[in-house]
Amino acid sequence: MVCLDTTFLVDLGRGRQGAVRKMRELVAGRERVVTTMVNMVEFYEGAWAHARAQEKVAEVEGVLEGLVVLDLNLIAAKEFGRLKRDLQRKGEAVGDWDLLIATIALAYGERLILTSNVKDFERIPGIQVVAY
Numbered sequence: 001m002v003c004l005d006t007t008f009l010v011d012l013g014r015g016r017q018g019a020v021r022k023m024r025e026l027v028a029g030r031e032r033v034v035t036t037m038v039n040m041v042e043f044y045e046g047a048w049a050h051a052r053a054q055e056k057v058a059e060v061e062g063v064l065e066g067l068v069v070l071d072l073n074l075i076a077a078k079e080f081g082r083l084k085r086d087l088q089r090k091g092e093a094v095g096d097w098d099l100l101i102a103t104i105a106l107a108y109g110e111r112l113i114l115t116s117n118v119k120d121f122e123r124i125p126g127i128q129v130v131a132y
Contacts, residue, residue: 001032002130003105004067005115006042009035011132013043013059022114022132034068036104038097072100076107083124092123102127 004012011019026033043064047056080103087093094102098117102124105113113121114130121129 001034001110002026002112002114003070003101003110004033004035004039005101005113005117005121006039006046007116008114008132009039009043009060009063010046011116013056013063018132032068034070034105034108034110035064036070036101037072038100038104040064040069042097070104070108070110072104073107076100076103079103079106086125087123094120094123099124 008019008022012023023033025031043060044057047053047060050056080099083103084093084096084099087099098120102113102121105111106126111126112128112130114132115121116131118129118131121127
């Protein structure tokens with residue numbers, strides 16, 4: 001099981017070879033592939049900000065076809081609050097969006113996050129980062 005981060009989704013939508021190759025590997029291995037509602041927000045925000053917004057929104061929807069999207073729930077909210085405080089105390093704060101993505105994934109039993117944003121996600125306890 002692997003949770004796709006926004007960096008991966010964007011690269012996949014742009015047809016970048018590393019992301020395309022990794023997605024083919026996941027599909028061939030029958031890996032359960034998910035993303036979070038937070039990733040959807042980021043992905044759509046970027047699409048609507050583009051000069052060719054309608055075309056980019058269509059690309060987003062093509063990438064998302066067939067993906068399971070995990071919603072924010074109370075378990076993730078509670079874990080977000082706890083981890084944010086713990087990381088701040090250690091001087092290792094992580095951005096709210098990335099921490100929300102991670103805590104949503106953890107709330108659903110997902111431990112692996114596929115991303116090129118290794119630096120932030122690797123500081124979150126319980127998360128295993130898969131770079132591509």
